[in-house]
Structure formats: C-alpha cells, structure tokens
Amino acid sequence: xxxxxxxxxxxxxxxxxxxxxxxxxxxxxxxxxxxxxxxxxxxxxxxxxxxxxxxxxxxxxxxxxxxxxxxxxxxxxxxxxxxxxxxxxxxxxxxxxxxxxxxxxxxxxxxxxxxxxxxxxxxxxxxxxxxxxxxxxxxxxxxxxxxxxxxxxxxxxxxxxxxxxxxxxxxxxxxxxxxxxxxxxxxxxxxxxxxxxxxxxxxxxxxxxxxxxxxxxxxxxxxxxxxxxxxxxxxxxxxxxxxxxxxxxxxxxxxxxxxxxxxxxxxxxxxxxxxxxxxxxxxxxxxxxxxxxxxxxxxxxxxxxxxxxxxxxxxxxxxxxxxxxxxxxxxxxxxxxxxxxxxxxxxxxxxxxxxxxxxxxxxxxxxxxxxxxxxxxxxxxxxxxxxxxxxxxxxxxxxxxxxxxxxxxxxxxxxxxxxxxxxxxxxxxxxxxxxxxxxxxxxxxxxxx
Amino acid sequence: xxxxxxxxxxxxxxxxxxxxxxxxxxxxxxxxxxxxxxxxxxxxxxxxxxxxxxxxxxxxxxxxxxxxxxxxxxxxxxxxxxxxxxxxxxxxxxxxxxxxxxxxxxxxxxxxxxxxxxxxxxxxxxxxxxxxxxxxxxxxxxxxxxxxxxxxxxxxxxxxxxxxxxxxxxxxxx
Numbered sequence: 001x002x003x004x005x006x007x008x009x010x011x012x013x014x015x016x017x018x019x020x021x022x023x024x025x026x027x028x029x030x031x032x033x034x035x036x037x038x039x040x041x042x043x044x045x046x047x048x049x050x051x052x053x054x055x056x057x058x059x060x061x062x063x064x065x066x067x068x069x070x071x072x073x074x075x076x077x078x079x080x081x082x083x084x085x086x087x088x089x090x091x092x093x094x095x096x097x098x099x100x101x102x103x104x105x106x107x108x109x110x111x112x113x114x115x116x117x118x119x120x121x122x123x124x125x126x127x128x129x130x131x132x133x134x135x136x137x138x139x140x141x142x143x144x145x146x147x148x149x150x151x152x153x154x155x156x157x158x159x160x161x162x163x164x165x166x167x168x169x170x171x172x173x174x175x176x177x178x179x180x181x182x183x184x185x186x187x188x189x190x191x192x193x194x195x196x197x198x199x200x201x202x203x204x205x206x207x208x209x210x211x212x213x214x215x216x217x218x219x220x221x222x223x224x225x226x227x228x229x230x231x232x233x234x235x236x237x238x239x240x241x242x243x244x245x246x247x248x249x250x251x252x253x254x255x256x257x258x259x260x261x262x263x264x265x266x267x268x269x270x271x272x273x274x275x276x277x278x279x280x281x282x283x284x285x286x287x288x289x290x291x292x293x294x295x296x297x298x299x300x301x302x303x304x305x306x307x308x309x310x311x312x313x314x315x316x317x318x319x320x321x322x323x324x325x326x327x328x329x330x331x332x333x334x335x336x337x338x339x340x341x342x343x344x345x346x347x348x349x350x351x352x353x354x355x356x357x358x359x360x361x362x363x364x365x366x367x368x369x370x371x372x373x374x375x376x377x378x379x380x381x382x383x384x385x386x387x388x389x390x391x392x393x394x395x396x397x398x399x400x401x402x403x404x405x406x407x408x409x410x411x412x413x414x415x416x417x418x419x420x421x422x423x424x425x426x427x428x429x430x431x432x433x434x435x436x437x438x439x440x441x442x443x444x445x446x447x448x449x
Numbered sequence: 450x451x452x453x454x455x456x457x458x459x460x461x462x463x464x465x466x467x468x469x470x471x472x473x474x475x476x477x478x479x480x481x482x483x484x485x486x487x488x489x490x491x492x493x494x495x496x497x498x499x500x501x502x503x504x505x506x507x508x509x510x511x512x513x514x515x516x517x518x519x520x521x522x523x524x525x526x527x528x529x530x531x532x533x534x535x536x537x538x539x540x541x542x543x544x545x546x547x548x549x550x551x552x553x554x555x556x557x558x559x560x561x562x563x564x565x566x567x568x569x570x571x572x573x574x575x576x577x578x579x580x581x582x583x584x585x586x587x588x589x590x591x592x593x594x595x596x597x598x599x600x601x602x603x604x605x606x607x608x609x610x611x612x613x614x615x616x617x618x619x620x621x622x623x
Contacts, residue, residue: 065491077548078545108573125541179568183574279591404568
C-alpha cells in the first residue's frame, strides 16, 4: 500500500477553514490558506460565492450567509461539500486525494452520527488514503504555544478555545483530553456579532443584515475592559469626547470601499455615514466574561476555568493554573488577556502561580500545531487507512481515535505521571509548600509567544 | 342623624391601577427567544424565490424531499475538474440531500440516554453563574437601575425610560 506523499491539514472551523499541505518528502510546507467556511450570496453582485470565491465579491453589503456549521457542529453537508470541492480543486490547494493523507479537526463532543458522516465523506467521497480526525485542542501540545526557552513542554495544560460558535475549556494530561472536565460556554464570535448588530440597529443605523460589515466593526473597535464600571462611567460622563469613543466610517462601495475607524483629524466627506462606538466597544466582548448581561444563565469564562480545574485531581491543579493557553479568534480582543488574568487571580488559591500563554496568531495556532503533529512520530500511529475503514467501519475508527464516549479519564495515567513528574518537571510545578517562602519573581506573569 | 354621605369617590391611585404582575415565565421565554435569535445566521429570510440556495433553513419543510434535487448546491460548481464526476456513494448522497438541524441530530445520537458518568455535549455546559446578573440599560447601555413596569426591561434614567416607552416597550409581553 502506497504511503501518502503529502498530508492535507484542514482545520475545519465554524467561520474560517485553515488549510494547507504538508509535503513529507519535500519538507517544505505551503502557506496556510484562510477560507471563509460559508456559501455567500451577494445581493449587490447578484452572485453566489462558495468558500474561497469570496475574494471576487465586490459589494459586501447585505450578504446572505449559508453556514455548514450550526451551533458549532457540521450539519449542512451540502454546503460543506461545495466548499471542500472548491478547496481541493486546482483553484486553491490542488489536492489529489487518492495519494494524500488528511488531518481534519472536529468540534469538541462531536456527535457520533456526525462523526460517521465525516468518515463517509473522507473515504467514500474524496477517497483519501488515510486520515486522522481530532479536536483542535488535541493538537496544541505538539505545537509551540507552551514552548519556553530551557523548559520542557508541560504535561498538564488547560486550553481555552474561544471561536466562532462557542468557547471551550479543555484540560489535557499527557496529550489526552480529560473529557469529564471539558466545559462549554455558548458565547462565540457569532453571538457577539449578532448582539452588536442588535445594539447598533436600535441606537443608530439598521444593520441587521450587514453581517460582514458589523463583524469588521467588532474586530476593529471592540476591546475587553479590565474595569467595566469605570469605563462605563467614563462613557457616561464624557460621551463623544471620551477617549473610549471611536467613530467607524461605513463603507458605501461607491466612493470608499473599506470601512475603517476614523483617525483624529480625518475629514469626513458629506456622503459618509458614521457609526459612533462608545460603550458598545467593551460591553460586547464583556459577554464572554459575564454572559448573564443578556440573560444567558451560564458562568463566565473565568468561573468556567475554575469549575473545570476543580474537577481535576487535586495534586495536579496547580500545574493547570500555571499552563493556560489561549487559542481561537475571540482571544485576540485587546485586553482579553489582562482581564482574564485579573479575574483568575482572585479565583485561584493564593499559593498557585497563574501563567497564561498567548499565541503569535491565535487563529492559526491549531493549524500550525497540527503541522508539527504530522511531522512527529506520533502521527504514524494515529491515522486510519481507507482499507481499515472499508473493512471495519466507523465504530472501529472511533475506538482508534480516542473519543469522548470512552468514559472517564485515565486515572491510571495520572498515577504513573505523578511518580515521574516530581523528578524532572520541577520548574513548571508551582504548588508552593509554605507561604512564608519569599518569592523573587512576580507571582503572576504572562508569556507572549 | 343624617345618613352617612357616601364616601367621596376617589379614582384609584395610579400606582394601584398599573399593578400588573409580570409572570416570570414570560420573561424567561422572552430571554430564550432572544438568545435563539442571536444564534441565527441571517436576520431576514431571503427574498428571491427563483434561487434555490435561498431556501430558509428548515428541515421541517414538507416539500423538501420533493424539491431535494434542486437544493443541492454542491453539484453546481465543477471548479475546473475536467474528469467526469463519478456518482457519490449512497451514504454521501443521503447526507447531502437531507439536511437535519442540530436538535434532530442530538436526539438521534442518543447521548441523552448515556449514563451520567459519561461526559457528553449535554453535560459539558458551563454551570450557572454564581453572581447575580447586573442590569444594563436597554437603551443606552449604562447601569440600569430601574425596570419598566410593563415589560421589565431595565433603563437608567427618565430620558431612557421615555425612549423605551416610545420605541420598544412590549406592552403586552408575548
């Protein structure tokens, strides 16, 4: 059986697909391609764009989206197939599936019936030679997110994956996800954009149909405030003259094509329409930390991290607090990291050290870690070949991939690790035996990778 | 002794007139509806009927099986693929034609019948917040100190209260 000469890495996300090819024989990777995972119809251009074709769209107003993902899970296979066909064709990646292997990501707690359809598409429709299906967080330990000069990669880590559809907190021990402690918050980029649309439509211009534009507004203007009520007071007292208020010039695709934040001193043309962003700038991302602002009865991100860690073995909890990694588009909001640190500091026991690792590019972090995974020795043991699928079916594949249905985490794995960890990974172990020890380093620090 | 004059009629106090009790169930329904709206992909249902792509996402459409042929968009593009397309397998064709919503898929997967020790999509939800919710004015976004008597939406001061009454007070909350 021919071994695959290249591996296609597909980080299949709710809003963007991150895709590329690893050529194992050449040793050179292609650049990652970011493709919107949607079929978009533009009323202005009167055309439909599938996935990567969005680059040809001239008029971004009133775009109608058809997303294959619903609430984070792949339900619309018709649209997904169309997008993947375009992705694998000569217009984007030029993949010859029958000679390639595939690595594809799936959401956390993916439903077994949906997993079956993934298998069917990969092996029956596209006929890849072999494939591996996993969650984005499972790839992170192989990547560079936690890499620090001179220290080993941590064995226990906590990944915060905040994406388009929802936010998950995923603890990992020894490259195994601890499923019983994985928690989900139903606030994602989509909800934030829709909330922003509602607020703007009530207070200023009706933008309920302008998903693309409001998404851009959110990404350019919004930030996470560390001091919510203080910022709210500033906006109240000073209104438009406060440092917080920003004006966003809306694109009209006739004179100016791109929407942008207004620079101070920039002259407005008489036909320009302007959005004033004041407290919307920070009340929207605030929903990640306080979803009860809109009535969603779930705890915010920090409480969820604390709840997740409390479900893990007590002697390892300190290691999790010290190795928190952030991936996903929502973590790019300015101020996200500082706010999370300040909230976690009050939730964690005083003697534990808290370290939050950020990535150079949170959106492609899972993709880049997958590249390392494919090149590592582990990959060879993890993938499933087409022959195995045709013989044993989806059930066998699920067993091989290590799915969440297998029950509780490996308690035995934790015992084994405890005995070995005390010898080597001391720098990362941060539970202090006594409080009277004088600390020379600051107790909370963050590393930017 | 002259008969007691009838006590002077007074109109009932305004405070007592408008004392409708807003059912908390109604409130939760309204919040739930709002949250579901926030999860929608497109705000308005699409306009043109000619374009089969524009079918709104409804798997309960009774005619969907009948018109399934027309709704498959993945056949519409060939992307420069010169070799003739072979027929897809049965599984793939079924998956492509019959689109189910997430709720239907969750029901089908049977994860609600799993024993409570097995974690699943349903058990992984974040626990409810330990802190009480803080009210923000529905009009301007500042701290919402007062709530509308009729529809229980918070507002911060009289100006915002007036704006709320004029624009979106739901006098009869559905």
